[in-house]
Amino acid sequence: MATALVLVSHSAQLAAGLLEVASQMAPEVAIRAAGGTEDGRVGTSFDLVQQAVEAALADGADGVVLLTDLGSATLTAESVLEMLDDDRVRLADAPFVEASVAAAVAAQGGDDVDAVLAAAWTAIDAFSSSRAPEPSGSAEPGSAAEAAGEDAAGDEAAATRSLVLTNALGLHARPAAIVARKVSEFDAQVTINGVDAASVLALMALGLTGGAELELSASGAQADGALEALAAEIESGFGED
């Protein structure tokens, strides 16, 4: 199943920039930018969006997910969906950057349009109010992905591994995507520092840079295999530096 993405923004530069970031994390996914108006102004163009979607389908995508930045970009995308009337084409009205990145990683893993759409929608929970700083300064980050991580690791005989990030930039976007994709290859539930390692957004939210310590915990049929594979990636610095 090949799911393509179309990034709809008021700005051509913004869409192109996000395409650059998402492509780095998901190199084999067909991602198109549809930002700005046809004459290069700030705004959204029904025609540019429709053309991008039709090009994606013509290129062989089984499904297309649209991601939008603000307000009228969403209205324009919805109008295109209404005109095309094709249920292979969907829209996730979720935070633009986070949803696009989550969708791209899911699409890279071969997910179909429903699964890619679901991954995009998880961006809604990527930030939760409990992450806002409290006056005492002792607030722990809380998110749906972290809760999922606690459930995933479980109490019983989880395999664990302690590692240190060796690449200078640490667990930034590209390595987070590598980790999330790797985890999805195994029949295992994995957490890293308490968050769900299958969630690229949760991994990036940890904000871990070079030298940071990682506590990996895995359960499930292929827990050991998952830990081995992740350790190899982490120890090789994700091929960076």
Added chain:
Amino acid sequence: MAGADIEWALAWIRDSAAVVTEHREELIDLDRAIGDGDHGENLHRGFTAVLGKLDAAEPATVGDVLKLVATTLMSTVGGAAGPLYGTAFLRGAKAADAAELDAAGVAAVLAAGVEGIVARGKAEVGDKTMVDAWTPAAAAAQQVADGGGSAAEALRAAADAARAGAESTDPLVAHKGRASYLGERAIGHRDPGAESSALLLEAAAAAAGV
């Protein structure tokens, strides 16, 4: 006076282009007060593009005219107005699959238009948007149709209701769109989308000779 036929539709749209051009600065000013200042410019550009396409068109139904307006506005009008007006005209076109509309037909087109705007923008009456003009307009047209009036009478009733609806937005706080970020600073300013809606529906009535 004939019903709302293709000649009427073409005249309406041509007159609408003239009206939005005439009121362009006013609409810009309204939008500058509580939006991002481009509503007049957007509509002017959109309807100018529509005029260009009308010349080459050979509509067989009123719906064909409205569909051409829909797709053109969707492509050329920026902001929220493009998708909102585009969807209104698109849904209206589906309800106008005839060479001539009677009052019931006019009411159906306006009702479909409202449905499209609400589906797209999710506003309700009282949110200080174009819905505040369109919803009473559709209701007024339906009342005329129910009472056995003519298409022209339905259009006049709709125009009057849209005008009153646009004026009703003046004291409101906005709950949708850019103006919704302004809180009470929006009070005392007419919603530009409601104003342009009233202008367009007034042009529709004028094109029917009422």
